Amino acid sequence: MSDSPLIDSLSAAVEARPDDLTLRLHLAELLVGAGRGAEAIGHAAQVLAREPGNEAARRLMANALGGPAAPPQPAPPPPAPPPSEATNPPRGDHTVDWAAMEQELGDIVPPRFAKADDEPDPVQGHADRTFDVERSTITLADVGGMQEVKKRLEVSFLGPLRNPKLRSLFGKSLRGGLLLYGPPGCGKTFLARAVAGEMGAAFISLSITDVLNMWVGSSERNLHDLFQSARGHAPCVLFLDEIDALGHKRSQLNSSSMRTVVNQLLTELDGVDANNDGVFVLAATNAPWDIDSALRRPGRLDRTLLVLPPDKAARAAILEYHLRDRPVAGIDLGKVADATENYSGADLAHVCETAAEFAMRDSIATGEIRMISQHDMLSAAREVRPSTDAWFSTARNVAMFANESGEYDDLAAYLKKRKLR
Template sequence: MSDALIESLTAAVQARPDDLPLRLHLAELLVAAGRGAEAIEHAAQVLTREPGNAAARTLMASALGGGPAPAPAAPSDPAPASAGQAPAAAAPPPATASGSAADPGKPAGGVDWAALEQQFGDAVPPRFARSGDEPEPVAGHADRAFDVERSTVTLADVGGMAEVKKRLEVSFLGPLRNPKLRSLFGKSLRGGLLLYGPPGCGKTFLARAVAGEMGAAFVSLSITDVLNMWVGSSERNLHDLFESARGHAPCVLFLDEIDALGHKRSQLHSSAMRTVVNQLLTELDGVQGGNDGVFVLAATNAPWDVDAALRRPGRLDRTVLVLPPDRPARASIVEFHLRDRPVAGVDLDAVAAATDNFSGADLAHLCETAAEFAMRDSIATGEIRMINQADMLAAAAEIRPSTDAWFSTARNVAMFANQNGEYDDLAAYLKKRKPR
């Protein structure tokens, strides 16, 4: 085979990379010249664009096997050899002790297909496709990966919540910053804190801020990360998540909507969910793996639905009420949500005074509603105007705080289910809370 012809065709392919017949012809010449490694690249390029191209597959097999290019006849139905003509393909090699042609898991005909699939998996489609209803292979537990984040927000980014920050400083941050003092007082770098309060008041944001303040990893766990229809899978998922947190210590493990995962077992009718709660208790105790350096923050809107065993000392033994933002915090939140909008003459303090009992989510909705008012007028008049104080106050008058419904339920709990004093802080707040 003339090298000059091959070089000429190579230059032509480089000039016309999408000319697949030309590329196939070059690959055929390379195989015939014994340059199988170069032919593989061109056959792979064709298969990338046309996975079902039979000629490219035949050339690839021939190049990988190191033999001459086979005749174009289909391997499953070879054309009969005419008189005086050699067969198009040699008979398959006999089975040996090391492998059989009928055994797809072992080398056949001198070609280790499994190794070649792994080597050229980027460019060549797999030899056998998985059927739609066939389950994917399950990797070992150690191979499972979870989203481990590094939070960039700190407590300085959290508006208000002075009492919550003070409690977090005593529980977590102070001992972490003072290892010698921690050792003197025997304070363990482990623990759990339950954040509860009305929805939309920043419990999740606060957990991320704690992780950022500590410079620790952050792993968020929700019910969708745990629950699985197969028996035992939910417990395994829960264990793997805790193992991931232990492996990235110091780490803040955030259990969102803990009442869904740790609901009172006496109220559960499903034995599967009861075993999930039991597994959660085991993981919080760190029986199989030490929880040193793992800070568990849990959040719920309904602490009265959380199993009592989860809240005993050594588990989620400290409880913090996360209330709606106070007046200075509301002004900061409104300013934050107006930062990228056209604003003129907005009195933040007056807006904060008109939004008592609003949650952070309510304040974000307030700014969105005020922007809608200004945009509606701009469309009607054909002249763009800024968001002004009238828009903000009109939105505040229109929106009802979403915390009202939660406090209605919480009031009953504080009055009739506070025998052990665990909701004293809630009862104290309700006494001074002004109804809207």
């Protein structure tokens, strides 16, 4: 409450009738006279927002700022109305040059639509679209075991990349796609990063969240932009994780928008609109039988590689990796590896975590630090069961009853070796 009852009354009246410009100007004039110029500026600005040519408001604004009053200027004649409005003139002039007004009053009145400090700038064209392009430091030497997988990668891509003259002689293209499939947690993503590190190439990982969008056509555009980014960073490994989510069988899709996403993925893999040379597509899935058959035709994901649970040597290497920063004593990695047959890499990490919990629990109970022992590791191996068994149960049915084309012969051979058929 101020010391002027008249100003208080007028303020209440203006608040009740904000569109009464005459009343607002009278209040602004009283505020200037009372030395409350900051409040008067706000009211004058409100009048100018509605009537940019109001001379009284301009004079009040100048007086409130402490400068000389602006001389009155004759208002320009209104433009002649177009023929269509000659007989039906508009009821009022609602055209306001907001940009000019904000520039003129920018130092006095804040803009009408202020942007938050953390609000990103709007995307303007493809140049502003950013994707996570990595440079992997992992190589195939860091991958334990998987000798057959490494040989296949060497023949299909790494060998031709290192020998450009031989590649030219035999007409071998660097484009291509390889589908990695197998039980979850067996290192398919790690292997993809190792391939990128081995060839010193860029690495872009694509998941369903990078592509799908609620707006029609946006998902296809996102997919195209990702492939364009990979082409722009060639040589590049483009990793399509969970490819069955993006490339599901179109005959089983009820959504037309998802079918167009599969169609766009086929177009990008073909490289119809752009050259895919130097772009090596690696895809990974736990359910290759759910992938649209068109994705696995020659020129697309035409090579398939089964990534199995790690063998004994690989299991020992994985166990050693997960125990490297933990207090251990007297652990025989060979015996632990024997006790964890058919365990995935994720299962082995869980075994090490469980063994550490055993040792930590005893240390808390006794008050003395105890190292992780062989007994802890074997007890953890008995408690943690391999997660690959459920996957192989499903895969066995596919290998037995849906292998007419022979694409799962390697899986059938492995199951026969494990006597699961």
